[in-house]
Amino acid sequence: MIPFLPILFAALESEDLPDLIDRLKRRDEKALEEVYRRYGRLVFSVILRVVRDSATAEDLTQEAFLRVWNRVQAFDTERGKFGPWMLAVARNRAIDYIRSVEGRASHTTFELNTSEQPGLYVSMEEDILNSDRGRKLREAFDQLNPNQRSVIELAYFEGLTQSEMAAKLDQPLGTVKTWTRSALTVLRGAIGAETAI
Amino acid sequence: MNDEELREQYELFVLGAADREAAGELEARLARGDAETVRRVAEARELVAGFALMAAEVEPPKRLKSRIMAAVRRDEPGIPSWTWAWATATVLAILMAVNFWQREEKKTRELAEVREQLIQSDSKLGTLSPLLDFLNEPQLKITSFGEALPQPPRGRILVSPQRGVLLVVQNLTPAPAGRTYQMWVVPKTGAPTSAGLFQTEADGGAIHLNPQTVNLGATAAIAVSNEPAGGSTAPTTTPFIVAPVAE
Numbered sequence: 001m002i003p004f005l006p007i008l009f010a011a012l013e014s015e016d017l018p019d020l021i022d023r024l025k026r027r028d029e030k031a032l033e034e035v036y037r038r039y040g041r042l043v044f045s046v047i048l049r050v051v052r053d054s055a056t057a058e059d060l061t062q063e064a065f066l067r068v069w070n071r072v073q074a075f076d077t078e079r080g081k082f083g084p085w086m087l088a089v090a091r092n093r094a095i096d097y098i099r100s101v102e103g104r105a106s107h108t109t110f111e112l113n114t115s116e117q118p119g120l121y122v123s124m125e126e127d128i129l130n131s132d133r134g135r136k137l138r139e140a141f142d143q144l145n146p147n148q149r150s151v152i153e154l155a156y157f158e159g160l161t162q163s164e165m166a167a168k169l170d171q172p173l174g175t176v177k178t179w180t181r182s183a184l185t186v187l188r189g190a191i192g193a194e195t196a197i
Numbered sequence: 198m199n200d201e202e203l204r205e206q207y208e209l210f211v212l213g214a215a216d217r218e219a220a221g222e223l224e225a226r227l228a229r230g231d232a233e234t235v236r237r238v239a240e241a242r243e244l245v246a247g248f249a250l251m252a253a254e255v256e257p258p259k260r261l262k263s264r265i266m267a268a269v270r271r272d273e274p275g276i277p278s279w280t281w282a283w284a285t286a287t288v289l290a291i292l293m294a295v296n297f298w299q300r301e302e303k304k305t306r307e308l309a310e311v312r313e314q315l316i317q318s319d320s321k322l323g324t325l326s327p328l329l330d331f332l333n334e335p336q337l338k339i340t341s342f343g344e345a346l347p348q349p350p351r352g353r354i355l356v357s358p359q360r361g362v363l364l365v366v367q368n369l370t371p372a373p374a375g376r377t378y379q380m381w382v383v384p385k386t387g388a389p390t391s392a393g394l395f396q397t398e399a400d401g402g403a404i405h406l407n408p409q410t411v412n413l414g415a416t417a418a419i420a421v422s423n424e425p426a427g428g429s430t431a432p433t434t435t436p437f438i439v440a441p442v443a444e
Contacts, residue, residue, distance in 0.1 A: 084246030
């Protein structure tokens with residue numbers, strides 16, 4: 001069985017997503033149940049990967065859905081990409097949690113909170129979780145070598161800066177930057193984004 | 198920091214994982230509306246949304262959905278959680294007020310009854326005044342005993358930290374010759390201490406005041422036992438009245 005396929009199938013069921021978001025805005029609890037059906041597994045999986053504790057992941061998943069429920073009024077129903085927003089909210093809850101547990105003071109807390117603003121999710125071409133580009137991106141992850149994959153995972157699942165990655169991996173900062181740059185080139189290429197080089 | 202140095206920073210910035218210097222530079226560029234930076238950050242946001250697909254699929258526990266829906270209902274703005282808190286607090290306050298009022302009313306009624314008993318027993322006492330002063334104590338603890346018993350004795354025990362213990366008893370058969378009744382202050386730990394001897398009238402009534410101060414916090418109960426005339430240093434029979442003292 002192809003890994004992640006069920007997740008993709010769940011996320012792909014989005015024909016009536018604008019209607020669903022409108023119902024969420026009207027405080028329709030059935031709509032939230034449907035959102036959970038579509039994204040609950042993905043949200044829980046991401047959070048669990050970050051915090052590595054099932055009970056904590058449950059708490060943070062609940063927190064993420066509550067946050068979306070209470071902030072959906074600001075979401076652009078027609079142009080917004082709901083999945084990426086939902087995932088950003090979920091990941092931020094988890095990263096905030098591990099930073100607090102590990103006592104990691106972060107200058108990026110503001111950035112994390114800012115990244116949850118629903119208005120930031122309107123300029124995307126399409127919901128990457130809801131497209132063929134998601135499949136291509138997953139394939140691209142498999143193309144990364146272990147070092148490249150490691151730095152991407154450390155950034156996404158642990159929220160580490162390159163300096164923190166260098167310390168954790170016991171590698172020179174320049175090496176980590178090289179790995180990061182090459183990994184992002186592969187991933188950007190997979191979804192047809194400019195390489196920014 | 199130049200464009201070349203920023204090229205691997207867009208995604209990290211979106212992830213909140215950019216180094217401080219890079220984050221500051223990108224924030225400054227976004228703040229002044231730099232079109233290229235705005236475009237690249239938007240692209241980065243789209244790309245990192247797909248990073249979630251790196252996570253191994255894990256089925257959440259079945260209970261999680263119910264938890265979330267229950268939490269949403271508690272959090273529903275139409276009925277804010279603080280409203281429930283206020284409602285709960287109000288109900289509790291009303292219940293506490295009713296309970297307090299009932300207790301005060303019971304206490305007032307009991308004091309009135311005791312006063313009546315004292316007045317009726319005035320002839321049996323040298324003076325009524327000290328007892329009425331006792332009843333005016335603001336910190337009186339009143340305990341009834343024998344109410345559930347089919348047979349006497351019945352009565353009340355009043356405890357004042359400053360004025361001691363007052364026992365009002367009815368229907369207590371007078372102690373036989375060579376015997377007496379002895380009241381005890383039973384501490385939470387340690388041995389009971391004597392609170393004086395008394396004898397009932399022929400009609401079974403008695404009022405006994407022990408004017409020693411009482412440490413309410415350390416007292417578990419007031420007890421009465423049947424002892425040899427002259428009293429005992431410790432109860433020699435099982436007390437037939439044991440009235441707990443609630444602090």
